[in-house]
Amino acid sequence: MPELPEVEALAHHLREHAVGRTVTRVDVASFGVLKTVTPQWTELHGRTVTGAGRYGKHLDLDCDGLHVVIHLARAGWLRWSDQLSPTPPKPGRGPLAFRVHLDGPGFDLTEAGTKKGLAVWIVHDPKDVPSVARLGPDALGLTREQLGELFGGRTERLKTALTDQSLIAGIGNAYSDEIMHTAKLSPYATPGKLPEEALDRLSDAMHEVLTSAVERSVGQAAARLKGEKRSGLRVHARAGLPCPVCGDTVREISFADKAFQYCPTCQTGGKPLADRRLSRLLK
Numbered sequence: 001m002p003e004l005p006e007v008e009a010l011a012h013h014l015r016e017h018a019v020g021r022t023v024t025r026v027d028v029a030s031f032g033v034l035k036t037v038t039p040q041w042t043e044l045h046g047r048t049v050t051g052a053g054r055y056g057k058h059l060d061l062d063c064d065g066l067h068v069v070i071h072l073a074r075a076g077w078l079r080w081s082d083q084l085s086p087t088p089p090k091p092g093r094g095p096l097a098f099r100v101h102l103d104g105p106g107f108d109l110t111e112a113g114t115k116k117g118l119a120v121w122i123v124h125d126p127k128d129v130p131s132v133a134r135l136g137p138d139a140l141g142l143t144r145e146q147l148g149e150l151f152g153g154r155t156e157r158l159k160t161a162l163t164d165q166s167l168i169a170g171i172g173n174a175y176s177d178e179i180m181h182t183a184k185l186s187p188y189a190t191p192g193k194l195p196e197e198a199l200d201r202l203s204d205a206m207h208e209v210l211t212s213a214v215e216r217s218v219g220q221a222a223a224r225l226k227g228e229k230r231s232g233l234r235v236h237a238r239a240g241l242p243c244p245v246c247g248d249t250v251r252e253i254s255f256a257d258k259a260f261q262y263c264p265t266c267q268t269g270g271k272p273l274a275d276r277r278l279s280r281l282l283k
């Protein structure tokens with residue numbers, strides 16, 4: 001799932017390649033992705049792209065005051081093309097969901113798999129998108145002081161808090177694993193009980209991990225971003241492999257539809273965390 005660094009890189013790509021161009025046509029190949037009825041997508045036709053930005057994990061294409069807000073969800077992606085086919089796509093076939101023609105070049109929004117989560121809103125104000133309106137402060141600009149305030153009194157697990165978009169915007173499953181590993185904190189730590197020096201480490205780790213991931217992602221061709229993200233990870237999706245910091249084996253906690261990874265030596269005092277799902281099976 002694309003997170004803050006990948007979406008930031010896509011926004012950067014659109015600022016460089018789409019801004020100044022005219023939306024000549026929008027093709028909706030999958031009506032399920034379109035979450036707004038009015039304004040209609042045809043109202044984008046003829047408008048100039050004036051900006052591109054990011055709200056948490058949402059991408060925003062500003063078409064002279066009419067915004068296309070995109071949430072790529074788990075398996076969605078944006079593919080830029082220097083020359084898009086002018087033939088309208090056949091609805092409901094293949095991964096293509098939404099196509100934006102920019103007078104020659106343009107981009108496709110695609111989604112692989114059967115579990116659909118890709119969402120597009122056409123709005124006059126990005127804040128009209130409910131999941132944008134709910135976002136907490138952005139992780140990239142979050143200060144140490146803000147982090148302390150946000151975490152005060154919170155009792156959920158650190159993993160849950162870091163990925164709660166209404167608390168902090170932009171961090172998902174992959175980068176939360178990386179941030180906690182860099183900060184040497186357990187995914188099961190209680191945010192409201194973290195000592196000051198642990199909050200210092202967490203704040204530093206958040207900036208270090210996200211900034212370096214943005215730097216790696218920006219400038220990469222949009223098609224290569226996913227692979228680039230994988231290459232920068234130290235614990236996420238690396239269960240069973242050695243931790244690059246201490247050499248211990250990276251462990252995994254898995255749930256019904258997702259899993260997270262951590263290093264016991266770096267993060268939990270050498271003790272593997274209890275996997276509730278597994279212990280229930282063993283009873």
Ligand SMILES: [Zn+2]
Pocket residue numbers: 243244245246247248263264265266267
């Ligand atoms: Zn380690």
